[in-house]
Amino acid sequence: MEVKARAPGKIILAGEHAVVHGSTAVASSIDLYTYVSLRFSTPSSDNVESLRLQLNDAALEFSWPISRIRDAFPESVAPLFSKPTSCSVECARSIAALVEDLNIPEAKIGLASGVSAFLWLYSSIQGFKPATVVISSELPLGSGLGSSAAFCVALAAALLAVTDSVSLDVNHQGWVSFGEKELDLVNKWAFEGEKIIHGKPSGIDNSVSAYGNIISFKSGNLTRMKANTSLKMLITNTKVGRNTKALVAGVSERMMRHQDAMAFVFSAVDSISKELTTTLQSPTPDELSVTEMEEKVGELMEMNQGLLQSMGVSHATIETVLRTTLKYKLASKLTGAGGGGCVLTLLPTLLSGTVVDKVIAELESSGFQCFIAGVGGNGVEISFEHSS
């Protein structure tokens, strides 16, 4: 039997940066996924019992003899999958040694921390069983769409799906969701993985990927909500790498220099985030009000973008995207840290496919990468595949 999990990426609909200064922010899942497939090795299938990890998008494959992994985790006797725990300093050291031995090529060294997270989650949840794990993703890496969180969530979900802590119907056809308590467990394990990758993650990305839908957050408190509407976004990846820490620090410095003005800017963002959550949750009975809702969301995005620019986190490539989409009267805003990264453009329901194609062609001719994504769908899901 093969267990498959898919976990969605995320976008920040409103409130990035301002959330650091106490404003509300709103994140949502998108229907672009990271997929994890897990298949335990049958006793006869391998000469040496090993754990294999296949990263399809990076065209990398790793394999560890189970005995080596067991040596790296000496204190683990029985896996405690029901109790998410952090990787200790000693354990992190052992894992780092295992990963170093892989000699990952320099150009793909950014994946090393993901491999470490994999080893920690796998061993902690499944112990030392030989298996093959295959990863593939529709999400660009390191572009602020929550690819690492989706990886950790899908991995934790696949691993937990075959433990006693989860009761799913293995004969169900197609994708199936976890129960609430099980999602909580997946989310907590994924957060432990995110800590290995990012050091101090906010926990937003893994929560959105695990639970899906829309989450507003303010001062560290998350509020989950369900959108009453289905929005479509064009996501443009400028492919410009960002230094999130430097961008966050830049906003704080600007705040120190212009305290009064920036306080008002952050308050304006807070109002926008609140209005957005209200708008997305209100029932929309007919097409006319769908259009009205979309106009409102577009206007709030445009306003939020202006405020982000006044915080100084825009970038020439972001301006290029804005200018291009403005020509087609489409509302856009950066999503995440800014300074490059991704830009969201609302695609209204009634917008013709021809226009969408034109916009995408123009953006791609500037060297950008475009995705179309639905906003606010399900979180992580599982599928069991039985070989016939």
Added chain:
Amino acid sequence: MEVKARAPGKIILAGEHAVVHGSTAVASSIDLYTYVSLRFSTPSSDNVESLRLQLNDAALEFSWPISRIRDAFPESVAPLFSKPTSCSVECARSIAALVEDLNIPEAKIGLASGVSAFLWLYSSIQGFKPATVVISSELPLGSGLGSSAAFCVALAAALLAVTDSVSLDVNHQGWVSFGEKELDLVNKWAFEGEKIIHGKPSGIDNSVSAYGNIISFKSGNLTRMKANTSLKMLITNTKVGRNTKALVAGVSERMMRHQDAMAFVFSAVDSISKELTTTLQSPTPDELSVTEMEEKVGELMEMNQGLLQSMGVSHATIETVLRTTLKYKLASKLTGAGGGGCVLTLLPTLLSGTVVDKVIAELESSGFQCFIAGVGGNGVEISFEHSS
């Protein structure tokens, strides 16, 4: 003897649109001028006594027999140049008839109201003396740089300079300024001219053009101040015509739809305008602090631009200018109504001429028109030229 007057254009440094909703705005003069030359005809120089108006930039020339003008203003016996008065409805009708007879070509019909203002100011201040008035300007028309106000101010100044209400040394070489009381009189007459051109002008443009320097305004109250620094701006005319009324209405509508967020946006602009006036008035003893001051001004401009975008008054051409100047790390903001019009880019003192040339070349290759202007110089000035 020829009397020459020159009156500066203006830019809005901060607060446009937000000022309509109670925020502070800051305007300043620029060293781009409209010139008016006035020469009374000597009795022998014309067969028929006439008033001639020459608009150099439009390549138009008009002439009226003095008798026709006298007929249009039947109630005027003696000119009351010391008492600025509004053009009455009947008088406006007579003037309109005079202007209609000129058969101004369709493409230049926008100048008609300026000709009307000319006829009113000339007759009210100088009565019915035959003369030749020549107008030329460094300011693009209808681009938000206060070209009509500069025209009215320069015209009123030239006309008043040769009345008893003004005492100037006619033998002074070069440009000379008016006294305070005389400036007040020039400014009031210019405002009457602006009313003929614009219907309901705010009075900011003519005040900046008359008094020069920097003027902050809030809720209809003007505060004149002197900058302690000399800033240089690159002014880019996008050549896209705007509908100021529609733009102002658009912001008000957005305010009604998103009252909380927009109130914070306007408050942020108010803080920016106040900080800007404080910064511009503070003494800058050395080059280091000039650079610091320029960085502060640039940052405030960038913040203001973001807030203007959140009000929805940007335009694709403005975005193009922003994107171009951002590449060179130069701060820009739209000035005036937005939706096209002009964009300001701060040129720091230490910026190399090569970079300036590059930026200008790139902007002009996009079809824009560039000017370099000093900020906050003198207001209207007079020069007497004696033919040798």
